[in-house]
Amino acid sequence: MKRIAVLGAGSWGTTLAILLTKKGHGVSLWEYLKEQAERLDRERENRHFLPGVPIPKEIFISSNLKEIIKRKEIILIVVPSQVLREVVEKLSKIKISPKTILVSATKGLE
Numbered sequence: 615m616k617r618i619a620v621l622g623a624g625s626w627g628t629t630l631a632i633l634l635t636k637k638g639h640g641v642s643l644w645e646y647l648k649e650q651a652e653r654l655d656r657e658r659e660n661r662h663f664l665p666g667v668p669i670p671k672e673i674f675i676s677s678n679l680k681e682i683i684k685r686k687e688i689i690l691i692v693v694p695s696q697v698l699r700e701v702v703e704k705l706s707k708i709k710i711s712p713k714t715i716l717v718s719a720t721k722g723l724e
C-alpha cells in the first residue's frame with residue numbers, strides 16, 4: 615500500500631482518488647476551496663463533477679495542502695493546466711521528502 619496525495623478534486627482527480635483507494639492505497643484528496651472540501655467530506659460525493667458516484671470514507675479530504683501531502687510517498691497533481699504553475703509554486707514552499715514521487719496528470723498545456 616502506498617500513501618498517495620491527489621491534488622485536485624475535479625472529475626479526473628476524484629476518479630483517480632477513488633480508483634487508487636479501491637486498489638488498497640491510502641489516499642488524501644486536496645480541494646482548493648475550503649467550503650468545497652468540507653462539503654465533499656461531509657456528503658462523500660462530488661455532485662458538481664461526478665454526481666451519483668460515492669467517495670469512499672477512507673479518502674481524507676481537505677483544503678490544507680500541507681496536511682494533504684504530509685508523509686506521502688506519491689503526490690499526484692491533477693489540476694487544470696492553467697493553475698498548474700501556481701500549485702507547483704505552493705508545493706515548492708513546503709518541505710517534501712526527496713524520496714517523494716511527483717506525478718503530473720494534468721491535462722492540457724499552459
